[in-house]
Amino acid sequence: MFYSKEEFKEEFTKRLGQDKVPQTAYAVLGAMMKELLEEDWVKTNQLYTESKVKQLYYISIEFLIGRMLVQNLHSLGIFTIVQEGLQELGFNLEELEEMEPEPGLGNGGLGRLAACFMDSLAALQLPGHGCGIRYKGGLFTQQIENGFQTEYPTDWLREIEGWEKRRDDLAVEIPFYGRLHPRHTDIEWVKAVPYDMPIVGASGRTVNTLRLWQAEVSERPLPAYKDFNEYTLETAAISDRLYPDDSLVTGKILRLKQQYFMCSASLQTIIKTLPGPVHELPHQVAIQINDTHPAIAIPELMRILLDEEGLEWEEAWNITTHTISYTNHTILGEAMEKWDSHLLASLVPRVYEIIHEIDRRFKEQLQEQVLKEQEFKKLSIIDDGLVKMAVLAVVGSYKVNGVAELHTDILKNREMKELYRQFPGKFHNKTNGITHRRWLIKANPELTQLITQSIGDDWLKKPILLNDLNKFIIDASFQEALKEVKRAKKNQLIAHVEKSWDSPIDPLSIFDIHIKRFHGYKRQLMNILHIQSLYDRIKEDSTYRPYPRTFFFGGKAAPGYEFAKQVIKLINVIAAKVNQDPLVRSHIHIVFIENYNVSHGERMFPAADISEQISTASKEASGTGNMKFMMNGAITLGTLDGANVEIVERVGKENAFIFGLHSQQIMLLEKHKNYRAQEVIEQSPELKSLMARLLSGELSDGTENISFIRNQLVDLNDPYFVLKDFHSYAAMHEKVLASYEDQGNWQGMSVRNIAESGIFSSDRTIQQYSDDVWDLKKILNVY
Numbered sequence: 001m002f003y004s005k006e007e008f009k010e011e012f013t014k015r016l017g018q019d020k021v022p023q024t025a026y027a028v029l030g031a032m033m034k035e036l037l038e039e040d041w042v043k044t045n046q047l048y049t050e051s052k053v054k055q056l057y058y059i060s061i062e063f064l065i066g067r068m069l070v071q072n073l074h075s076l077g078i079f080t081i082v083q084e085g086l087q088e089l090g091f092n093l094e095e096l097e098e099m100e101p102e103p104g105l106g107n108g109g110l111g112r113l114a115a116c117f118m119d120s121l122a123a124l125q126l127p128g129h130g131c132g133i134r135y136k137g138g139l140f141t142q143q144i145e146n147g148f149q150t151e152y153p154t155d156w157l158r159e160i161e162g163w164e165k166r167r168d169d170l171a172v173e174i175p176f177y178g179r180l181h182p183r184h185t186d187i188e189w190v191k192a193v194p195y196d197m198p199i200v201g202a203s204g205r206t207v208n209t210l211r212l213w214q215a216e217v218s219e220r221p222l223p224a225y226k227d228f229n230e231y232t233l234e235t236a237a238i239s240d241r242l243y244p245d246d247s248l249v250t251g252k253i254l255r256l257k258q259q260y261f262m263c264s265a266s267l268q269t270i271i272k273t274l275p276g277p278v279h280e281l282p283h284q285v286a287i288q289i290n291d292t293h294p295a296i297a298i299p300e301l302m303r304i305l306l307d308e309e310g311l312e313w314e315e316a317w318n319i320t321t322h323t324i325s326y327t328n329h330t331i332l333g334e335a336m337e338k339w340d341s342h343l344l345a346s347l348v349p350r351v352y353e354i355i356h357e358i359d360r361r362f363k364e365q366l367q368e369q370v371l372k373e374q375e376f377k378k379l380s381i382i383d384d385g386l387v388k389m390a391v392l393a394v395v396g397s398y399k400v401n402g403v404a405e406l407h408t409d410i411l412k413n414r415e416m417k418e419l420y421r422q423f424p425g426k427f428h429n430k431t432n433g434i435t436h437r438r439w440l441i442k443a444n445p446e447l448t449q450l451i452t453q454s455i456g457d458d459w460l461k462k463p464i465l466l467n468d469l470n471k472f473i474i475d476a477s478f479q480e481a482l483k484e485v486k487r488a489k490k491n492q493l494i495a496h497v498e499k500s501w502d503s504p505i506d507p508l509s510i511f512d513i514h515i516k517r518f519h520g521y522k523r524q525l526m527n528i529l530h531i532q533s534l535y536d537r538i539k540e541d542s543t544y545r546p547y548p549r550t551f552f553f554g555g556k557a558a559p560g561y562e563f564a565k566q567v568i569k570l571i572n573v574i575a576a577k578v579n580q581d582p583l584v585r586s587h588i589h590i591v592f593i594e595n596y597n598v599s600h601g602e603r604m605f606p607a608a609d610i611s612e613q614i615s616t617a618s619k620e621a622s623g624t625g626n627m628k629f630m631m632n633g634a635i636t637l638g639t640l641d642g643a644n645v646e647i648v649e650r651v652g653k654e655n656a657f658i659f660g661l662h663s664q665q666i667m668l669l670e671k672h673k674n675y676r677a678q679e680v681i682e683q684s685p686e687l688k689s690l691m692a693r694l695l696s697g698e699l700s701d702g703t704e705n706i707s708f709i710r711n712q713l714v715d716l717n718d719p720y721f722v723l724k725d726f727h728s729y730a731a732m733h734e735k736v737l738a739s740y741e742d743q744g745n746w747q748g749m750s751v752r753n754i755a756e757s758g759i760f761s762s763d764r765t766i767q768q769y770s771d772d773v774w775d776l777k778k779i780l781n782v783y
């Protein structure tokens with residue numbers, strides 16, 4: 001369609017016509033992009049079908065893809081042409097990008113990881129696709145009102161239609177409810193209609209597919225007892241909204257419906273479009289289940305193989321357990337899915353029957369061993385009237401992985417010890433990664449340019465080559481240029497934020513950034529309590545006048561998670577006080593970024609000096625924000641948790657600020673129950689006064705109490721060890737300040753972090769999955 005800037009301008013102008021407003025420009029540009037990638041998309045699919053190569057399906061309840069327009073311009077290799085062309089025609093690409101709504105089809109790390117994986121699969125020219133749900137409403141929009149989080153529905157679909165292709169021809173029917181005997185009757189069918197989105201591979205012609213399913217009423221007859229209006233409402237609800245849960249389960253029937261809907265639709269399609277006989281499934285298809293949300297794919301695949309393909313149990317089980325593999329993303333107890341047996345038996349009776357049989361056979365096998373009752377219980381899929389999805393996922397998969405070395409070790413040695421003993425060969429680690437294309441090349445073109453000027457452009461395709469930057473650690477002119485980049489990114493962030501934030505932000509201050517979901521274990525509370533202690537110290541000690549710092553917070557709390565919501569309120573109360581105080585304000589400043597999402601992230605990671613990664617050791621499975629900061633030259637201030645451990649291994653302890661209890665220490669304190677928060681408070685005058693003021697309500701506006709924070713720290717004995725780690729956290733902040741004074745050394749640390757970040761590209765992660773689990777072959781789309 002166009003190969004040069006002039007050709008682009010000509011085509012664009014022609015299509016734009018007389019309607020030269022940004023809205024039209026945005027629409028025209030989008031339409032041109034879609035046309036441009038359409039041919040490659042069709043060709044990629046044809047190639048996969050004709051060559052009968054093995055294909056991967058990554059099933060996930062969340063895909064937090066972020067905006068697509070600019071990312072696709074980069075992938076198609078026409079970003080510069082278009083950006084300059086638009087400028088010459090009087091349009092600003094950045095302004096057009098702002099018109100694109102962000103599809104918030106995920107909560108946080110787990111959903112964003114799925115999106116990074118899609119990007120890497122396409123970039124590496126591997127045949128891998130996503131399967132998920134086309135939620136009409138993504139994650140809620142957060143507004144801060146009077147310091148409190150309030151939630152508003154986000155309906156992104158209205159404006160985005162266009163990137164996707166509805167495929168009525170590929171719709172399938174999903175069976176819910178009904179009676180089983182003598183045969184499955186009275187089924188309430190739901191129609192699943194796929195919407196396909198193109199996943200464009202960087203500088204190749206591979207265009208993979210993200211297939212999102214939408215629930216609609218079926219044309220098949222409804223059972224006599226069922227009211228049609230009720231059925232219509234229930235059906236629409238299935239793909240209406242993403243559950244806003246973060247590392248938490250609701251146990252609601254609608255969630256289970258979503259899971260089964262997505263798995264059944266995906267599997268039916270996979271089987272229908274299989275190029276060979278069904279017993280060859282494991283050679284033709286790999287299915288990865290992203291956490292336990294799609295674990296119901298295991299009995300569903302069994303159902304299809306048994307009832308629709310007519311296989312015997314042994315053969316069906318053999319196929320299933322060589323096709324499906326499982327990734328675990330958390331060890332938090334409250335995030336472990338357990339479904340009520342009755343609920344399953346009523347909603348998906350045949351699937352429940354199969355789960356029961358899987359459990360029965362597995363237990364029969366276990367009978368041959370001498371097992372303690374406790375061990376046997378841990379290994380039971382069905383236990384106490386509950387179906388434990390993680391156990392089902394391990395038993396029914398050929399590979400099981402954690403998402404960072406520490407996390408996988410904890411799975412093997414503690415959380416899944418009994419399962420590991422049964423299936424030692426299944427367990428492996430795949431440390432998470434992030435796509436450097438979005439999080440460095442797109443988000444930070446200034447840094448990208450500096451790197452390319454210094455080490456050439458091979459790193460764009462092989463991010464591990466960022467390692468070559470190590471030779472610039474003490475190079476004064478590189479350091480100066482890096483500082484310049486950071487300053488530019490800070491100013492851009494300020495320009496963006498100041499539209500909504502009323503107090504001016506100092507671009508020369510240290511940008512200390514804490515962005516992620518609000519959760520007890522992520523310890524935003526520790527951060528804000530420390531800031532309060534800084535405030536007190538500045539007020540009381542006239543010799544303490546620290547170098548200016550701006551503390552940024554951003555993140556959403558699950559609507560039902562009261563504690564997390566009160567932490568948001570506390571931050572906003574303390575922010576109001578700090579930011580209004582003329583003395584304190586020149587030393588510390590707090591900014592709360594409303595409605596933190598992917599687009600905000602793209603502006604914030606590049607502007608950071610300090611990356612707050614302060615979870616209670618052993619609780620954060622991996623973290624991926626830590627990698628995005630590192631790649632943009634921020635220094636980690638964190639605990640030895642999740643992938644922080646591997647980051648520190650790469651950069652060296654001297655290039656990070658590490659504090660706090662280690663995971664072993666935390667696990668011992670938990671096991672022996674010998675932590676006493678009250679004693680820690682008693683021993684520290686600083687904590688004592690901080691707690692007294694906090695609990696008196698002085699820090700809570702007078703309008704609201706802080707009962708949940710009190711409850712957590714006092715009544716619940718500080719389960720995330722905020723008080724226990726407080727002093728070593730505060731001491732590390734002082735070390736940050738001292739280090740920042742030596743700018744030569746600081747910039748060197750920053751270079752070191754960028755240089756070592758290549759290993760955390762999701763290209764590395766995906767290549768490892770492909771080599772060790774999926775066995776995919778690179779397919780070149782040439783024609």
Ligand code: GL9
Pocket residue numbers: 107108109110111113245246247329330335403432517620621622623624642
């Ligand atoms: C998570 C873990 O908590 C993170 O540590 C991890 O980096 C990601 C991706 O592996 O998975 N598990 C989980 O349930 N969430 C994670 O972020 N939560 C959300 O995504 C909301």
